[in-house]
Amino acid sequence: xxxxxxxFALFGLPKTFRLSLSELDSRYRDVxxxxxxxRFANAPEGERRLSMQWATRANEAYLTLKKPLERAxxxxxxxxxxxxAESNTAMPADFLMEQMEWREAVMEARAGGDHHELEHxxxxxxxxxxxxxxxxxxxxxxxRDYALATDRVRRLMFLEKLLYEIDDxxxxxxx
Amino acid sequence: MxxxxxVIDHYENPRNVGSLDKDDSSVGTGMVGAPACGDVMKLQxxxxxxxxxxxxxxxxxxxxxxxxxxxxxxxxxxxxxxxQALSIKNTEIAEELALPPVKIHCSILxxxxxxxxxxxxxKKHGE
Numbered sequence: 666x667x668x669x670x671x672x673f674a675l676f677g678l679p680k681t682f683r684l685s686l687s688e689l690d691s692r693y694r695d696v697x698x699x700x701x702x703x704r705f706a707n708a709p710e711g712e713r714r715l716s717m718q719w720a721t722r723a724n725e726a727y728l729t730l731k732k733p734l735e736r737a738x739x740x741x742x743x744x745x746x747x748x749x750a751e752s753n754t755a756m757p758a759d760f761l762m763e764q765m766e767w768r769e770a771v772m773e774a775r776a777g778g779d780h781h782e783l784e785h786x787x788x789x790x791x792x793x794x795x796x797x798x799x800x801x802x803x804x805x806x807x808x809r810d811y812a813l814a815t816d817r818v819r820r821l822m823f824l825e826k827l828l829y830e831i832d833d834x835x836x837x838x839x840x
Numbered sequence: 841m842x843x844x845x846x847v848i849d850h851y852e853n854p855r856n857v858g859s860l861d862k863d864d865s866s867v868g869t870g871m872v873g874a875p876a877c878g879d880v881m882k883l884q885x886x887x888x889x890x891x892x893x894x895x896x897x898x899x900x901x902x903x904x905x906x907x908x909x910x911x912x913x914x915x916x917x918x919x920x921x922x923x924q925a926l927s928i929k930n931t932e933i934a935e936e937l938a939l940p941p942v943k944i945h946c947s948i949l950x951x952x953x954x955x956x957x958x959x960x961x962x963k964k965h966g967e
Contacts, residue, residue, distance in 0.1 A: 748875065751876040751944075751948070752948065753875075754948060754952040754953075755872065758871055761871040764901075765880055765901065768880065827878065
């Protein structure tokens with residue numbers, strides 16, 4: 666095994682956005698079993714340390730590849746495309762306006778304790794996000810248009826955050 | 841993570857929350873967003889005939905540091921000319937609010953929001 670291999674290579678998976686989660690799960694379990702600390706309990710210090718490094722690396726790889734947004738960000742990173750997630754604050758005005766409206770609607774529903782409306786917003790956003798990942802898959806795996814994929818992933822970062830906020834609002838109403 | 845006293849003050853008593861008429865020729869509107877945290881910020885300035893900013897409003901959806909950064913800059917830009925407003929640096933905002941390194945992007949968002957608002961105003965006036 667090679668510690669410098671990318672996360673896809675680590676699990677022997679193709680470097681694509683479209684990915685079988687069940688296959689990822691089973692490859693992860695294979696690697697975990699190979700590097701499990703119990704197997705190295707009586708091994709020399711160096712080997713034990715190496716197995717720990719492997720276990721850590723495998724965890725990081727699994728968590729990155731499992732979530733579509735993290736996977737897309739990682740693929741762009743491998744392709745050498747910087748998302749400038751912190752430094753570049755320019756986004757199309759219509760997109761930002763839409764984001765403002767979404768957040769306003771969520772805030773109002775949360776303040777009004779409107780569970781039904783929050784559920785509705787969640788379902789609508791979930792559908793929107795799913796559709797966007799289909800587009801991202803086509804851009805990354807088929808068209809290999811990394812510049813456009815970068816723009817789409819930047820948008821998805823806002824939407825995933827919003828989805829998390831709606832989820833959080835729903836949880837706070839359930840309390 | 842703990843917020844500084846100044847951040848908490850601006851967060852609990854935000855200055856100048858609201859909107860100005862974006863179609864008014866004396867108003868410049870800047871909208872920016874930071875993908876890293878999903879924060880969205882709208883900052884508007886109202887400029888009088890001598891080029892001085894006489895009013896500023898903001899609307900920010902984001903964390904306490906983002907709200908405090910935008911609240912602070914609406915206070916700072918009032919009374920400044922549009923060109924003076926452009927000289928506000930994110931490092932000054934971060935320093936004033938004692939933002940930790942992971943929240944520096946909130947101050948970048950506020951600086952960029954002023955720049956965008958001034959650019960919108962200048963565009964309306966053919967500069």
